[in-house]
Amino acid sequence: MLGSNTAVKLRTYDQASPRYAANEAESEYLLEILNVSKGFPGVKALSDVQLRVRPGTVLALMGENGAGKSTLMKIIAGIYQPDSGELRLRGQPVSFATPLAALQAGIAMIHQELNLMPHMTIAENIWLGREPLNGLHMVDHGEMHRKTQALLERLRISLDPEEPVGHLSIAERQMVEIAKAVSYDSDVLIMDEPTSAITEKEVAHLFSIIADLKSQGKGIIYITHKMDEVFNIADEVAVFRDGAYIGLQRADSMDGDGLISMMVGRELTQLFPERTPPTDKIILSVNNLTLDGVFKNVSFELHAGEILGIAGLMGSGRTNVAETLFGVTPATGGEIYLDGERIVMSDPCLAIQKGLALLTEDRKDTGIFPCLSVMENMEVAVLPTFSGSGFVQQKPLRELCEEMCKKLRVKTPSLEQCIANLSGGNQQKALLARWLMTNPRVLILDEPTRGIDVGAKAEIYRLIAYLASEGMAVIMISSELPEVLGMSDRVMVMHEGEVTGCLDREDATQERVMQLASGITAIH
Amino acid sequence: MSTVIENKTAAAPLKARRRIPTELGILLVLFGIGLIFELFGWLMRDQSFLMNSQRLVLMILQVSVIGLIAIGVTQVIITTGIDLSSGSVLALSAMVAASLAQTSDFGRAVFPALTDMPVWVPIMAGLGVGLLAGVINGSIIAITGIPPFIATLGMMVSARGLARYYTEGQPISMLSDSYTAIGSGAMPVIIFLVVAVIFHIALRYTKYGKYTYAIGGNMQAARISGINVKRHLIIVYSIAGLLAGLAGVVASARAATGQAGMGMSYELDAIAAAVIGGTSLAGGVGRITGTVIGALILGVMASGFTFLGVDAYIQDIIKGMIIVVAVVIDQYRNKRKAKR
Numbered sequence: 001m002l003g004s005n006t007a008v009k010l011r012t013y014d015q016a017s018p019r020y021a022a023n024e025a026e027s028e029y030l031l032e033i034l035n036v037s038k039g040f041p042g043v044k045a046l047s048d049v050q051l052r053v054r055p056g057t058v059l060a061l062m063g064e065n066g067a068g069k070s071t072l073m074k075i076i077a078g079i080y081q082p083d084s085g086e087l088r089l090r091g092q093p094v095s096f097a098t099p100l101a102a103l104q105a106g107i108a109m110i111h112q113e114l115n116l117m118p119h120m121t122i123a124e125n126i127w128l129g130r131e132p133l134n135g136l137h138m139v140d141h142g143e144m145h146r147k148t149q150a151l152l153e154r155l156r157i158s159l160d161p162e163e164p165v166g167h168l169s170i171a172e173r174q175m176v177e178i179a180k181a182v183s184y185d186s187d188v189l190i191m192d193e194p195t196s197a198i199t200e201k202e203v204a205h206l207f208s209i210i211a212d213l214k215s216q217g218k219g220i221i222y223i224t225h226k227m228d229e230v231f232n233i234a235d236e237v238a239v240f241r242d243g244a245y246i247g248l249q250r251a252d253s254m255d256g257d258g259l260i261s262m263m264v265g266r267e268l269t270q271l272f273p274e275r276t277p278p279t280d281k282i283i284l285s286v287n288n289l290t291l292d293g294v295f296k297n298v299s300f301e302l303h304a305g306e307i308l309g310i311a312g313l314m315g316s317g318r319t320n321v322a323e324t325l326f327g328v329t330p331a332t333g334g335e336i337y338l339d340g341e342r343i344v345m346s347d348p349c350l351a352i353q354k355g356l357a358l359l360t361e362d363r364k365d366t367g368i369f370p371c372l373s374v375m376e377n378m379e380v381a382v383l384p385t386f387s388g389s390g391f392v393q394q395k396p397l398r399e400l401c402e403e404m405c406k407k408l409r410v411k412t413p414s415l416e417q418c419i420a421n422l423s424g425g426n427q428q429k430a431l432l433a434r435w436l437m438t439n440p441r442v443l444i445l446d447e448p449t450r451g452i453d454v455g456a457k458a459e460i461y462r463l464i465a466y467l468a469s470e471g472m473a474v475i476m477i478s479s480e481l482p483e484v485l486g487m488s489d490r491v492m493v494m495h496e497g498e499v500t501g502c503l504d505r506e507d508a509t510q511e512r513v514m515q516l517a518s519g520i521t522a523i524h
Numbered sequence: 525m526s527t528v529i530e531n532k533t534a535a536a537p538l539k540a541r542r543r544i545p546t547e548l549g550i551l552l553v554l555f556g557i558g559l560i561f562e563l564f565g566w567l568m569r570d571q572s573f574l575m576n577s578q579r580l581v582l583m584i585l586q587v588s589v590i591g592l593i594a595i596g597v598t599q600v601i602i603t604t605g606i607d608l609s610s611g612s613v614l615a616l617s618a619m620v621a622a623s624l625a626q627t628s629d630f631g632r633a634v635f636p637a638l639t640d641m642p643v644w645v646p647i648m649a650g651l652g653v654g655l656l657a658g659v660i661n662g663s664i665i666a667i668t669g670i671p672p673f674i675a676t677l678g679m680m681v682s683a684r685g686l687a688r689y690y691t692e693g694q695p696i697s698m699l700s701d702s703y704t705a706i707g708s709g710a711m712p713v714i715i716f717l718v719v720a721v722i723f724h725i726a727l728r729y730t731k732y733g734k735y736t737y738a739i740g741g742n743m744q745a746a747r748i749s750g751i752n753v754k755r756h757l758i759i760v761y762s763i764a765g766l767l768a769g770l771a772g773v774v775a776s777a778r779a780a781t782g783q784a785g786m787g788m789s790y791e792l793d794a795i796a797a798a799v800i801g802g803t804s805l806a807g808g809v810g811r812i813t814g815t816v817i818g819a820l821i822l823g824v825m826a827s828g829f830t831f832l833g834v835d836a837y838i839q840d841i842i843k844g845m846i847i848v849v850a851v852v853i854d855q856y857r858n859k860r861k862a863k864r
Contacts, residue, residue: 371807
């Protein structure tokens with residue numbers, strides 16, 4: 001458990017040890033990571049990495065998927081143990097055997113994946129494991145409520161502490177996670193892509209919270225893939241690539257192109273590829289599609305070779321439209337025509353037969369089979385075509401999977417590797433491969449690049465553009481406006497279950513889309 | 525497509541790595557337990573435990589019935605389900621099959637008009653009863669969405685009641701020779717092994733198997749990937765029911781009688797066999813080979829304890845502990861493997 005190979009006597013935190021007293025050894029840095037290495041089966045996740053966090057600053061961490069950022073953060077938060085190297089907190093060497101030890105030492109982490117209990121209330125979730133107790137050693141609900149109320153007020157989050165987390169939107173849950181991390185009153189706060197699931201409004205809110213924390217002298221480590229966020233809040237940017245620390249840029253001398261080439265280790269010519277104009281042939285036509293209580297009267301036409309972007313805030317019904325098109329939640333009204341033929345999309349099975357494919361928004365919930373191999377994850381949608389006799393034709397299927405892995409650059413030690421061991425970006429590529437193997441005519445992508453690094457993004461964009469140029473019709477739902485605007489031939493904007501506008505490529509600007517998405521026609 | 529996506533950094537070569545079969549560990553446990561009994565055999569009874577073909581045959585015979593159920597239950601557990609009804613369904617199908625397999629020499633047959641039937645009639649009836657119970661289980665679970673634990677608990681109670689009601693608790697005997705032949709000699713073992721091979725192949729090499737694992741891995745993702753989850757669940761539970769029915773036929777043929785108390789708590793032994801064999805109750809993981817070894821472990825323990833003359837109650841105490849310890853060790857092993 002303990003890295004006893006270091007000469008310095010390590011100070012270990014266990015449940016009983018008190019909070020580290022400040023000023024024990026004055027150091028310029030709040031947290032220092034020195035020569036940390038960590039390996040996993042078949043992968044060297046981190047080799048000889050270093051990082052320093054000053055009090056009162058935001059250190060942004062950037063790098064492609066699998067660069068080792070999340071692994072390093074998990075080491076800092078006590079979830080993983082380093083194979084070698086040293087952690088220093090305020091100049092003192094430390095070692096965290098458990099996440100609890102790290103928390104007690106003043107390091108809190110907001111995870112990329114949400115870790116809240118849906119059936120428990122906001123207050124119960126925030127104080128889980130450290131509930132305030134009354135004289136009888138029973139949970140003091142009143143006190144818990146008051147503390148939560150105060151915390152939420154301080155962070156200007158307008159949620160009821162007694163609301164079950166299951167009733168909240170993903171963005172609201174993310175805000176609860178943030179509140180929970182802040183509630184530990186930690187000195188070091190790690191945020192692993194906190195904005196991947198929230199809209200611009202909440203991002204601005206989060207940034208104001210970060211500014212407050214900064215002014216209180218906290219050190220913040222902020223992992224992100226979004227360049228604009230870095231320019232907005234970071235004081236320093238550390239770049240990782242392939243498990244190694246590449247370098248650091250200071251905020252005052254930051255340069256975007258340089259940053260990207262540091263990250264990918266190569267020049268990125270252009271993020272968004274050239275598009276070939278769509279054809280006139282209508283493949284999919286949707287007429288007044290309605291799902292009672294969720295969205296209504298959605299109509300659009302989709303041409304062969306076209307990319308239709310769907311923009312809108314979380315909860316605007318974008319994802320629901322995709323799910324209804326795909327038969328996951330059959331429509332309660334309206335018509336869907338494919339090649340002029342009316343189709344009642346009753347279940348995903350039919351949708352796949354008709355040539356539709358849906359890459360879902362939530363990789364963990366509705367995408368991967370976590371305990372199955374990469375190949376088993378990829379092959380699942382094409383099994384009917386490879387098992388005419390009931391027996392799966394292993395050899396051609398394996399060849400197809402290998403080919404797709406190469407084409408999409410899925411980084412995996414083997415097709416037998418359990419998919420849960422891959423990085424998020426590689427999981428996403430494997431899922432995209434799953435759908436491309438079905439040769440769809442209409443490809444629906446819901447947040448195709450969420451949590452994916454710049455290099456992989458550019459690849460996915462080029463792939464989408466290529467597929468469209470081959471005549472595939474693409475619907476792309478995304479919260480990232482640059483992506484929607486950069487890729488789409490037309491952008492359909494939704495607000496609270498209704499289409500508020502459909503903009504051609506020339507007319508679609510960030511401002512115009514945001515206006516329509518917030519449902520106001522007046523000046524913002 | 526390869527023209528658009530340049531290979532900037534060469535992706536790692538995708539080689540099909542040969543892995544050590546996950547069953548190896550549990551197989552070693554089986555041999556280990558066998559050797560322990562061998563040792564105690566020489567120490568306490570001055571004779572060999574393993575070098576007694578009669579005992580081994582008897583042991584495998586006893587394992588066959590539980591093993592048949594366990595093969596069905598394994599598939600149900602892989603889908604994150606559970607089947608508690610298999611022991612009761614076994615009893616019901618044994619009763620129905622036996623009632624149609626009686627000879628006319630017997631004055632008090634259940635159905636005097638239906639004696640001396642060709643042997644396929646009781647077999648089909650027994651299998652049919654099992655299949656029907658499975659279809660009902662699966663349909664209730666798939667259509668209403670109630671937890672499999674509850675649905676099959678209901679079937680467990682009802683099927684046992686029905687088995688007793690069928691003859692008001694009277695055992696059914698005087699079965700035809702052609703029927704009891706199913707249970708004599710090595711037949712049960714052959715049936716068990718054939719069924720095991722069939723479902724081993726089905727799970728690993730067919731669409732049916734792939735879908736079963738996918739549903740257990742992530743039901744929502746399975747649905748979006750075009751799998752008809754409800755229909756598939758009904759099929760899986762029906763197979764489990766069918767195998768319980770088959771176990772009922774084999775058990776009644778071997779005992780040459782049908783009794784409503786047959787197969788009592790067999791469902792728990794079957795679940796234990798599956799879990800000892802590495803099937804995860806969380807779903808998505810499990811193999812027939814593991815379950816067969818798991819069933820053999822239970823068989824070796826029962827046979828070994830009897831051989832040593834251990835009290836039946838104490839047998840149960842030790843059996844319970846060994847089930848838990850086996851799974852703890854297995855889990856620990858898997859965790860270590862995942863970390864390395």
